[in-house]
Amino acid sequence: MITLRAVSTGLAEGRAPLKVVWVKEGALLPQGEALDARLAGLLRRALEGAGLKAGESLLLYTEEGPVLLFGRGEDDRESGGRLAQALLKLAFPEALVEPLEDAYALAEGLFLGAYRFDRLKTKREEKALTLLLPGVSEALLERARRVAEGVYLARDLVNEPPNLLTPEVLAERALELRAFGVEVEVLDEKAIAELGMGAFLAVAQGSENPPRFIRLRYAPEGARARLDLVGKGLTFDSGGYSLKPTEGMATMKGDMAGAAAVLGAFKAAALLGLPVELRGYIAACENLVSGRAYRVGDVLKTLSGKTVEVMNTDAEGRLTLADALAYAEREGAERILELSTLTGAAVVALGEEVAALFATEPSWGEKVREAAQGAGEKVWPMPLEEAYREKLKSPVADLKNVGDRNGGAITAALFLAEFVRVPLVHLDIAGPAFARKAHALGPEGGTGFGVRTALKVAEALAG
Ligand code: BES
Numbered sequence: 416m417i418t419l420r421a422v423s424t425g426l427a428e429g430r431a432p433l434k435v436v437w438v439k440e441g442a443l444l445p446q447g448e449a450l451d452a453r454l455a456g457l458l459r460r461a462l463e464g465a466g467l468k469a470g471e472s473l474l475l476y477t478e479e480g481p482v483l484l485f486g487r488g489e490d491d492r493e494s495g496g497r498l499a500q501a502l503l504k505l506a507f508p509e510a511l512v513e514p515l516e517d518a519y520a521l522a523e524g525l526f527l528g529a530y531r532f533d534r535l536k537t538k539r540e541e542k543a544l545t546l547l548l549p550g551v552s553e554a555l556l557e558r559a560r561r562v563a564e565g566v567y568l569a570r571d572l573v574n575e576p577p578n579l580l581t582p583e584v585l586a587e588r589a590l591e592l593r594a595f596g597v598e599v600e601v602l603d604e605k606a607i608a609e610l611g612m613g614a615f616l617a618v619a620q621g622s623e624n625p626p627r628f629i630r631l632r633y634a635p636e637g638a639r640a641r642l643d644l645v646g647k648g649l650t651f652d653s654g655g656y657s658l659k660p661t662e663g664m665a666t667m668k669g670d671m672a673g674a675a676a677v678l679g680a681f682k683a684a685a686l687l688g689l690p691v692e693l694r695g696y697i698a699a700c701e702n703l704v705s706g707r708a709y710r711v712g713d714v715l716k717t718l719s720g721k722t723v724e725v726m727n728t729d730a731e732g733r734l735t736l737a738d739a740l741a742y743a744e745r746e747g748a749e750r751i752l753e754l755s756t757l758t759g760a761a762v763v764a765l766g767e768e769v770a771a772l773f774a775t776e777p778s779w780g781e782k783v784r785e786a787a788q789g790a791g792e793k794v795w796p797m798p799l800e801e802a803y804r805e806k807l808k809s810p811v812a813d814l815k816n817v818g819d820r821n822g823g824a825i826t827a828a829l830f831l832a833e834f835v836r837v838p839l840v841h842l843d844i845a846g847p848a849f850a851r852k853a854h855a856l857g858p859e860g861g862t863g864f865g866v867r868t869a870l871k872v873a874e875a876l877a878g
């Protein structure tokens with residue numbers, strides 16, 4: 416647990432069990448300089464030859480009390496994240512932290528870096544850490560805290576194991592957002608069938624755990640724009656009869672990271688009171704193997720009316736999303752931002768840190784790209800290459816659900832684009848949604864990728 420508080424006294428004069436001073440290439444920032452002056456240059460002398468790199472630290476016991484010299488990197492958010500992780504390992508309950516140039520990014524980084532997922536451990540250490548930030552506004556800290564609440568929710572949902580977070584439980588988690596003023600409706604199997612979501616139901620039919628379709632609406636008075644969010648909600652993806660190898664299945668509890676980002680964005684938007692109407696759609700189910708599971712060769716009727724031949728049961732996300740996207744459009748979406756852990760091919764193309772961005776309309780794509788950049792989330796534009804559309808031709812149905820191995824992230828995106836006419840941005844977050852090891856902004860596991868971008872997009876639309 417981490418608490419951030421704004422204080423008016425500077426780093427040099429303030430009192431706390433620990434003071435944190437930033438260092439880069441041996442140089443201090445102004446408040447650090449002021450403290451160093453009080454200490455007659457002790458900090459500088461300690462730094463000489465120490466060659467402190469980003470994330471490295473030096474703890475000094477001075478006559479002004481303990482001082483932690485901490486190496487900052489290029490990115491203020493990441494510096495904050497690294498500092499929070501380091502402080503949680505030390506025994507100080509409270510520290511005065513010198514602000515960085517981008518105080519907001521620092522605050523967000525401190526919150527994100529302090530995230531832990533230990534609710535399933537029987538022995539867990541409850542550590543409370545309070546950080547005091549001199550000269551920073553309370554409003555800025557409160558904003559960072561609300562954004563982080565959204566990211567924490569998304570991370571928790573991704574980290575929860577698939578035996579505990581079934582489609583029904585995911586829907587219950589969505590319903591909890593009612594407490595924050597979000598309208599939430601959950602459709603059961605029968606309602607999903609009556610609507611005609613044949614593709615979504617086919618993916619879901621192999622599991623004993625029934626699917627749920629989740630609709631969210633956040634409509635504050637005076638909303639200045641509308642944004643529709645769609646998230647992939649596979650609470651577990653075994654691949655189905657096109658079964659994944661064991662290693663490939665290891666992170667598939669996280670195949671609902673798109674849905675988690677949508678829920679996180681709703682929570683934060685409501686906490687922040689963003690003046691934008693948000694709608695959200697999640698088709699939640701599991702992709703399993705059983706005597707009732709869908710097969711390779713099945714032909715499905717989607718909500719849009721188009722038929723799809725299943726040529727690989729592991730390309731299930733696009734089937735669930737086809738129906739969710741068509742539903743969003745039917746509900747009057749003007750523009751859609753869709754997030755999904757859709758393809759391994761996106762990870763091959765861009766690695767584990769960068770999401771692939773596909774847009775059916777350039778200006779909408781550019782808006783999302785700019786928002787992601789502003790939010791500190793890495794995305795890169797990819798082409799919706801028309802020439803590859805023929806890879807999705809089926810001899811028996813309107814479309815098949817896979818192309819060949821080449822350009823797999825692109826054919827997946829082209830498939831989604833078949834189901835909507837309004838401007839669509841598809842973010843393939845298969846890489847950055849799940850961290851295989853600890854990183855600057857958090858531990859291994861769910862990253863909450865997409866929450867901050869979705870919020871920034873909403874803000875940009877509000878103008
Ligand atoms: N959920 C996976 C994609 C994925 C892979 C997410 C790795 C995160 C990490 C998706 O449902 C899938 O299995 N896609 C297939 C598509 C293929 C069969 C065309 C893939 O990427 O292999």
Ligand code: ZN
Nearest residue numbers: 652729730731
């Ligand atoms: Zn799959």
Ligand code: ZN
Nearest residue numbers: 649652670732
């Ligand atoms: Zn999947």
